[in-house]
Amino acid sequence: MEIRLHHVDESRSVRVLWLLEELEVDFELVSYDFFDKSLRTAEYLMLNPAGRVPALEIDGAVMCESGAMIEYLCELFPEAGLGRPPGDPERMEWLDWLHYAETIGQHCANLTQAHVVLYEPWMRSSTQMSLEARRLSKVLERIELLLVDGREYLMETGFSGVDCAVGYGVDLARRFVRLDELPGVAEYLERLCARPAFQAAQPEADARRIYAQDFYEVPDA
Numbered sequence: 001m002e003i004r005l006h007h008v009d010e011s012r013s014v015r016v017l018w019l020l021e022e023l024e025v026d027f028e029l030v031s032y033d034f035f036d037k038s039l040r041t042a043e044y045l046m047l048n049p050a051g052r053v054p055a056l057e058i059d060g061a062v063m064c065e066s067g068a069m070i071e072y073l074c075e076l077f078p079e080a081g082l083g084r085p086p087g088d089p090e091r092m093e094w095l096d097w098l099h100y101a102e103t104i105g106q107h108c109a110n111l112t113q114a115h116v117v118l119y120e121p122w123m124r125s126s127t128q129m130s131l132e133a134r135r136l137s138k139v140l141e142r143i144e145l146l147l148v149d150g151r152e153y154l155m156e157t158g159f160s161g162v163d164c165a166v167g168y169g170v171d172l173a174r175r176f177v178r179l180d181e182l183p184g185v186a187e188y189l190e191r192l193c194a195r196p197a198f199q200a201a202q203p204e205a206d207a208r209r210i211y212a213q214d215f216y217e218v219p220d221a
């Protein structure tokens with residue numbers, strides 16, 4: 001089987017790169033720069049007409065949604081035990097968290113646009129940035145509530161593909177929201193960061209990053 005992942009460091013394609021590392025399968029990685037318009041070339045738009053990452057090729061067929069990629073890859077490699085297939089008691093919960101990753105993702109994307117892309121103060125609104133940060137913090141509370149009883153990962157039975165989806169969002173959210181008041185989330189993130197597959201999905205030391213800062217304060221807030 002030929003698997004090729006089209007990827008930008010620190011973008012949503014990290015979810016899929018991390019999962020592929022967890023699955024320990026062979027794949028080819030094609031990297032792009034977030035800022036240089038390489039996602040807008042005719043060649044890339046043939047793969048994903050929306051000009052977004054990730055794009056995932058599996059034996060020549062292309063997928064363009066990271067959540068669907070996670071579900072599909074977990075089904076392709078069931079022996080890894082990272083999915084919760086139909087009939088599994090955790091199936092409903094697993095799917096719910098898989099899609100919740102985009103509830104986190106939308107706020108992270110809005111905050112990234114405001115702090116990183118709209119770099120001139122006149123382009124952005126601190127009211128909107130502050131609101132987005134508060135909404136992101138609220139969304140993380142759902143994870144805090146789940147982990148409060150000592151659960152280590154989102155599924156009670158252990159680490160799974162949804163931790164790659166949601167965990168990527170938590171790792172990004174910490175750049176916009178202080179985790180001091182979400183100790184369960186902070187510990188969850190530490191647990192995820194310690195995983196070799198998570199580390200393998202991080203940028204090389206000299207890579208051009210989307211995020212130059214560890215934390216982004218809301219200006220004039």
Ligand SMILES: N[C@@H](CCC(=O)N[C@@H](CS)C(=O)NCC(=O)O)C(=O)O
Pocket residue numbers: 011012013039051052053054064065066067102
């Ligand atoms: N729902 C999609 C969102 C993909 C997406 O928006 N990716 C962003 C990076 S996180 C992107 O490619 N942005 C580049 C652009 O908009 O030009 C997914 O989860 O795969």
